[in-house]
Amino acid sequence: MVDFLERPGELMEAYGQDTERKGFFTDTSICIGCKACEVACKEWNQNPMKGDLEILGSSYDNTGSLGANTWRHVAFIEQGQEQIDKARESGARLVGLGMPAFGAPETREPNTTEDLGMPEFGSPGVRIKNKVDNPPNPDTPEFRWLMSSDVCKHCTYAGCLDVCPTGALYRTEYGTVVVQDDICNGCGTCVAGCPFGVIERRDTGTIHTKPDRVDSRYSMDVKHKGTAKKCTFCFDRMVDGQTPACAQTCPTQSIQYGGREEMVDNAKKRVTAMHEKGLTEARLYGANPNDGVGGIGSVFLLLDEPEVYGLPPDPQVPTKDLPKMYKKVGIAAAGMLAAAATAFLGARKK
Amino acid sequence: MAEAHPVGFQWVAEAKARGAKLVHVDPRFTRTSAMADKHVHIRAGTDIALLGGLIRHVIENDMWFKEYVTHYTNAAHLVDEGYQDTEDLDGLFSGFDKDTGGYDNATWQYEKDPYEADGIAKDMTLQHPRSVFQILRRHYSRYTPEMVGNVTGIKTEDFLELAELIGKNSGRERTTVMAYALGWTQHSMGSQFIRTAAILQLLLGNMGRPGGGIMALRGHATIQGSSDIPTLFNLLPGYLPFPVAGKHDTLRDYLDDAVPKDQKGFWSNGDAYMVSLLKAWFGDDATEENDFGYQYLPRLTGAHGTYQTLMRMFDKSVDGYFVLGQNPAVGSANGRMQRLGMSNLKWMVVRDFQLIETATWWKEGPEIATGELKTEDIATEVFFMPAANHTEKAGTFTQTQRLVQWRHQAITPPGDARSELEFFYDLGVRLKEKLKDSTDPRDKPLQAMTWDYPVDEHGEPSAEAVLKEINGYYTTGPNAGKPVDNFNQYKADGSTAGGCWIYAGVYAGGINHAANRVPGKDQDEMAHQWAWAWPANRRILYNRASADLDGNPWSERKKLVWWDEEQEVWTGKDVPDFPIKRPPSTKTAHDTHGPDALAGDDPFIMQSDGKGWLFAPKGMNDGPMPTHFEPAESPVTNPLYPQQESPSRVLITSRGNQLAPAGDQPGAEVFPHVFTTYRLTEHQTAGGMSRFLPYLSELQPEMFVEVSQELAAEAGLEPYGWATIASPRGAIEAKVLVTQRMQPVVAGGKTVHQIGMPFHFGVGNQALVTGDSVNDLLGMTLDPNVYIQSAKAVACTIMPGRRPRGPALVKFVEDLREQAGITVLTGHRRLTFERDAETMEVSDPPTLTDPEPHTGE
Amino acid sequence: MARFSVLGWPVFRQAKSKDKLGRGPAVESPKYANMRPRTEDADKVVQSVCPYCAVGCGQRIYVKDDEVIHIEGDPDSPISRGRLCPKGAASEQLVNTPVRQKTILYRRPYGTDWEELDLETAMEMITERFLEARRNHWEDFDEHGSPVNRTMGIASLGGATIDNEENYLIKKLFSAAGAVQIENQARI
């Protein structure tokens, strides 16, 4: 059967350039919730603000979710002891499942750079399975405040890209998924195609002033209105070897940027280290090439189930089932033709 | 720190990743707490009790750094026989003046010993009962873990964990750093909070060493600079005191009092700093004959701080008010009084980027809504002068670690926008022009003032020329006109001029070192070639203390500056903060003074005895050692002393500034809760630089109040609904955030609900986001040392729903006050115990008498 | 697709290239194929310092046609290493926010609205008022006869984002004029 899934890397190859797939690693365990990523992203990309200027009722999160104008979004989750315990258990269960520890490096890498990097937490070479036999059992805190900067996943199998009818969405030579604002005609199919609710058509976005101040002086230019918008991985910085705005500004390096493989490695080391400390609530999101979207370009370290952060627990690229659907389309079409033919059988003009 | 200084927090995050422990002490669980290894819920305003408890713990458990404390601090010094402690006087030190609330510090002085070269009696065993060390130990002897818990609400096990952590993380191999911000300063005892931390850090040997010290996390780009080169009434540049009438009538009087020659350390060169300043300001008119123009300077006759000035506005004795990049209508304590005060001005000049609330109160302020002010009746003229921002002018900011960083100008200011530099230069030129023919001696200082700065084609004066004047230069001799290289080149004979001695060297060699920009990755971690730190590009102050008595680093891990035996100089990673060639073994010789008198083990070279002060014989107006008093209006009766509040706090008595009853006094139950104010990551201060920016406004779009689940249940507050919060000064409304991040604490046998509110919002129509201002609830009760208001622990009540509108709002607050039986004198008793009532009782309020807040004309 | 050409038509490019399904190079538009950072044509990049808190983060300011087009963290700074918080990251809007007030406004006594003033007039008015207020509240001596040489009719309150050089001129000018009630945010 024909398969519409991309072979990972095939399109990068098609560029005939020697480029590396780029990735983010968002380590939510060190996110301080400052939202610099949201702002730096908007500033660089000249996105309009959201406009409502109201407290949304979600702790310190007042932008709500990713969307056409917000390409980095920081979630705030307040949790009591019971939820923390639950998160520890669900994380520990992942270990218990005997999930493979993908290519954990055998040798310990020294803590080289002046960057935050990974602290020295024992040896990542040891397999988790062995380690959790006797994990330290740190006290569960009474309360925690999770913060996490969400972003476009830049999936290996990108639903938005696949369903785009114009080719506006495409895979760049860096393996990222970008909408070309000069091509997109705003059909909106990609919005439905994304399993993560990331991409959105930009219909609004302005400086909302008080009613008595509505005045052209205060209106802000809304660019690319009517087209689908999402994180471009700062494509226009990447082509110049620059770091995307969010990663560059992130004060604690909760957002790391680099080669996707390196990011996944960092993520694995970090989760291993946290598990060694008994912090079994830590888990990775999007590092598995076998998952429903083939792994994602922007890997996350989460401290609870994905749905707590507003992420789907088992996303699948819809394209996976497209051959099956096309088969149904064909059968249906044939059936319809057959029905029509049947209708005319024996119906000769008298 | 993660909240208000996120980028600075990267270093904390990095330290943490390397194994450092981070403890966050705060009445609220903030974004910093979320990152901390431990968050300690404290009752707001009780930090002296906590820190005092830590001091006691460190002393009683022998965790103090013996060598360091014995030799580098004044622990061994003996104090005058007449000294009496708060333990003896129920919360007062000897020397209390019941009329002023201040102290005569005569009995706090060291005992003299003529046989000692420095004249100070000592007991190096620290056992003498009058040694500073023993006095300190006795002073905090009752600050036991249980007492700390009772005062602060901190659980004993949390306290002990913190104490052990700090104690064990200090010594030769390790250091602990403390960081604070407004949470320590905005109290009626803010200075003493920081003093307590300093004592603890000295006991643990954490001063003058890498990874140690106390970090003031300052909130504004150059708030450090605005104290160094102060637009503050009580200071001249470089922390020289502003002359006071009666005390400093002549230059000689001034120098003898403020910077006496007969003390140790670098302050004894103050005459050179002062004369050079006068030379810089008055140029050729400053001669030895006229005391270098000293008589041109105005004099103080008391406190002329911003709140005192405000009260004078009500007397119609202030005509004109310049407000420069500041938003007192929102940002200053007791906002209503601020706005009413401004309505009594003849004119004001507001310089800002946006039409901030201080520019629009006369038509959009809350008092227009309540009817207390009518636009048509307000006589105040308002000039709004648009300002240039940081990209539109060149100049220096001094950041929180004293690093003076130059900004290059990027673009020219738009429209009428001008820099402060250009505005004041222009104003000065015009004033001089108008007065150039005057013969009135009053105009002489302006005529004499040097004011010739080169200007560019847009009329902008050269900031670099001003920086050069600040740095200082030679006025005579072969080098005339050339910049000095350091402050040791300042002279008291008029041969040098210099605007701010501590900045001497920033323009050494005619090079603007503040503009040094060698990338961080190309230099070591001290990064001396990135900008310039005062003094002398030194990155860690008092760094002689990073080495032991013999001048060797305390440990390899913590080495910074050391004595090089071979070269016979102090050397190391930082610029040594010590006479460079003075061996560690040097003893103070008799009849020496100034820097020459510093012994090899006197690391604290600005102190008059070269030592770190566990006990402050002078310099503090409210006691030589910090003592826990309750904040004004506290619902808790002071568990430690019969004296409830700081007896030295500065009170401002006015119908617009009434206080709630404290402790168990009748009426206290009307304002039963405590609120604390703070900054959010997403906003800046009174919002002038954030509430007008779309990207920041959307992140925190509304005023909110944070309450615990317990208080929400008790008061019937609905999540994300409205609540009204009232103090005796006003009532505001805010959206309710019910959160486990807020917790009630139990203190003094009472459950105290703490409420949190950000201080960024204000009432007006110009900003993208607006809201009621929490500062409208604040009273003006000031710290007696620095005159900063108490803003972090204030009495209030909270109820569901929005606040009344129109005149009903005024009535609402009045009724609450009445219900609590509040008068203008409530909370004004200096002494709250009946000791020797005849002489000690003070019933009348101090200095400022009740100016009825006039409205309009 | 500015002008249609068969060779540039992605369908044709799909057929020619390895990108048969039109999800990569074949559908890339010329704009994206030649994408460059929008800061590339900046006239200059100026090193500056963030105006918000006192951490003192380094900023790089990108300027084109005497306008700020972008501000980002300066990686050279050993203090901030190129990072900025949300305020610092928003500082381009501090310059370019549409609600910025760029002209002088004047509210006359008892006036109900703003009026416009030109710079020269405004400066002259302020200068005159300054001198008048200075005279009105001048004090030569205190009640004990000590000289005070000052005026209490003028006060000033500054923010803490005012440059050292500016503060220096402010302090110098006010002190020489005899005004002592000069304060700033550090007191608050």
Next chain:
Amino acid sequence: MTLSEFDAYRPENEPRRKRRRNRPPGKRRGGGNGDGAREMPMVEDVEFADSYYGRPIVKAPPWDDKISAYLFLGGVAGGSAMLAVGADRIGFDKLRRNTRLTALGATIGGTVFLILDLGRPERFHHMLRTFKPASPMNMGTWILSSFGMGAGVVAAIEVDQLTGQKIPLGVLRKVVYAFEKPAALLAAVMGAPLASYTGALLADTSVPTWNGGKDNLSYLFVSSAAMASSGFALITTPTSQTRPARTFATLGAVAELFFSEKLTADMHPVEAEPLQTGRPARKLRWAQALTIAGGVGAALLSRNRIAAIASGTALATASMLTRSAIMEAGINSTKDPRHVVEPQRDRLAARRAKGIVDDSITTVG
């Protein structure tokens, strides 16, 4: 409030959204959706702890009944083209003419709706920029275009003949007439996928209810198309020439009833829920009733012109309601994260139960 005497002066409390009342803090539901979508009503009824303030996980596409109308008209066009070929074969000239004109009319109408729904209508032609099998929308546009060409040619001929060759075709007339048969065939052949591809268009998304319908949507849509196109034929054409259309209608109606049941039956119950509740459910019930009525009418009563018109209208309306119900149910299914999370959790658990443990997006190493 103890100070009630002042309450008169206090503004009314803004009516708070119900869900915030009497709920323990910390288990609040969120307010608002993503950018620009906050006017959407919140899902009120479900308490769902493991979500981010009850906010949607996937986003609804910016589609409304313009797209339903496009789906509907596409079906009408496709079915009509088939009827036209048949009619031509057996010499039902009125049926041929009417269905040919309907086919073109529906194509134009559908295309207009499709274009109107675009954020940038002037870039509609970008859909033909590439040939992209992975994109049903792209495939659909190619289908629509080729169908449109065929339908256009034959409809032009019909109009030309109706007007007595008044259309200024000039020398082209010959060419056009020469292509009549191939064009008619092209339209009939492309008409089938035009009617059925929309099943893949909706199913090939992350919208739970649509994706959950991937096994049946195409079937349902062709049934609906058959029903609607023959409905139009019943309306436009004299009863003497509608017999094939009646048969086609009846087949379509029966299939529609079957597949609309099967659609929900094959889904995860949580995915089916949006079809079974609220407005979509009401629309579906109406569609069902109209399908039955129209189907029966078409089969039994349509010798009467009035009855034929009534049956035709019922069938067409039923088809439109079905499309609209599915459109709305899909959009509703994105609003509550439960529709996303529960089916996903269940399928993950099912795979794990089967011993497949290496394909989770959440991992620990």
